[in-house]
Amino acid sequence: MNSEQYRELTLIGAGLAGSLLAILLSQRGWKVTVYERRGDPRIKGYESGRSINLALAERGRHALRAAGVEDAVMAQAVMMRGRMIHGLDGSLQLQRYGRDDSEVIWSVHRADLNITLLRAAERAGATVHFHRRLHTVDFDAGYARLIDDRDDQPHDIRFRTLVGADGAGSALRAEMVRKADFDEYTEFLDHSYKELTIPPGPDGGFRIEPHALHIWPRGRYMCIALPNDERTFTVTLFLPNHGLPNHAAPGTDDPSFASVRSGAEVRALFARDFPDALPLIPDLEQDWEHHPPGLLGTLYLDRWHLDGRALLLGDAAHAMVPFHGQGMNCAFEDCVALAEAMDRHGVLEQAFAAFEAERKPNAAAIQAMALENYIEMRDRVDDPDFLLQRELERALQERHPQRFVPHYTMVTFMRIPYAVALERSEIQRQILVEATRGRRDLAGIDWPALARVVEERLPVLEEAR
C-alpha cells in the first residue's frame, strides 16, 4: 500500500506514546484517529493507578521538542540533580548525575503530561475516542472490534493501518501474535512495587530536598521517592515477591510481599529499615492496604509489525523494568523514529520495517541496562568499590571527555543509540574494575598507562562535549 495515497492511520492507546505520536503524525498531515480504553482524563480524572511520576531525560525532551510541547511540559517539571542516598543511620549523600545543572533529569506527573499531550494532539488535528478498548482484529478484512467497558457494548471500525501504543498488556499485540505467530515472551521480575505518598509539610513546602531522586538502598530491596510540583513526593517501595534468607541475620528472611501484608507489618518494616522515611508518610498503612502491588517485567518480542497493516511501539513492543527511568523516554524516541521513517518511505510496510530494524536492537539494549540498574540502585550505590569506580569515572571523563563518557551520561543526557551506550559501558566498566581492583583510593594510579588503555579501547564519541 502506498502511504502517500491514503495518509490515514488508526492508533490504539492514548497514553504517553500514543498521544505524542498522534501529534507528530497529525503535524505531518496524517489523518489520525485514536481509540483509548479509559475515559477522558480531563473529565473524569486520571485512572492510571501506576507510577504517578516519571523521570524525563534528554531523549524524551528531544521528542517533546520535536512535537512543540516541551515548554508546556517543562513548566510543571521538577529538576532532580542526582541521587540522594539515605543511609540506615539517617546519613544523606547527594550523588550528582552529571557535571552541572545542564546534566539533570526531571520529575513529571504522568497525568499532567498525558493531558498536555492529548490536548496538543487534538489541536494538531487528531481525533481521540475514549472508552474504546480494542478487543479483536480481523486484519484481512480491515475490521476491528472495540468495547465500551461502561456498558460492554461493541463498536466495530474499519481501518487501513493500526498502530498499537496500548502498553505492556497490548491487545493489538495479542491479536498480531494470534494472526502471525510472533514469538513473544514476558520475563517477570521476582520483585514488585507499591506506591506511597509524602504529603507537603505543615508550611505547604516539600518535606525533603526537592531537587533529587531519593533512594533508600537496602540490599535486595529499596525505596525511592520522586518530587511532584504540588510539593508532594511519590514513594515507590520495591520488594521481592517472596523472602530470601537474610545473610545479615541468619534464620530470618528478607522482607517480601509475602511476609509484609498488613499495615502494621509495613509500619514495622519502615521503623526498622527506613526510619527517616516513616514520619514523612502519614498514610502509610492506608496506602499500603489500598494500593495493589505492581508487577514488573521485560517483554521480548521478535517482530513488531505485520507488513503495512499493523505496528507496535512503546511498552507494547518492548516493556522494560523501570530502573533506568527510560521506558517513557524510549517510547518517545520510538515516536520520533517512526515519524521520520514514515517521512522517508512512501510505503508503510517499508517504513515499519525500517523503524523495527532501527529500534529493536536499541530497545533490547535499554531493556538489558534497566535490569542491570536495579542491582546498582538497590545494592551498589552505597558500596565503597562502586564509589571509588565513580570517582575514577569522573577523573577519566575529565581527562578524556570525548572518549570516556559515563554510562549514565550516555543513556540519560545524550541521544546516541542505546546499543552504542551499552557496548561502550561494558568496555568502561571493565576498565574501571581493573584499574580500581584492590585499591581504596586513586593514589598510585598509573595515569599514562590508563590513558593508553582508554585510547585503544574507546574510539572518540563525536557527540560528547
Ligand SMILES: Cc1cc2nc3c(=O)[nH]c(=O)nc-3n(C[C@H](O)[C@H](O)[C@H](O)COP(=O)(O)OP(=O)(O)OC[C@H]3O[C@@H](n4cnc5c(N)ncnc54)[C@H](O)[C@@H]3O)c2cc1C
Ligand atoms: C513503577 C514505574 C515507574 C516508571 N518510571 C519511569 C521513569 O521514571 N521514566 C521513564 O521514562 N519511564 C518510566 N516508566 C515506564 C513508563 O511508564 C512506560 O514506559 C510508558 O508509560 C510507556 O508508554 P506507552 O504509551 O507505551 O504505554 P502506556 O503509558 O501504558 O499507555 C498505554 C495506553 O493504552 C491504553 N490501552 C491499553 N489497552 C488498551 C486497549 N485494549 N484498547 C485501547 N487502549 C488501550 C491504556 O489505557 C493507556 O492509556 C515507569 C514504569 C513503572 C511501572
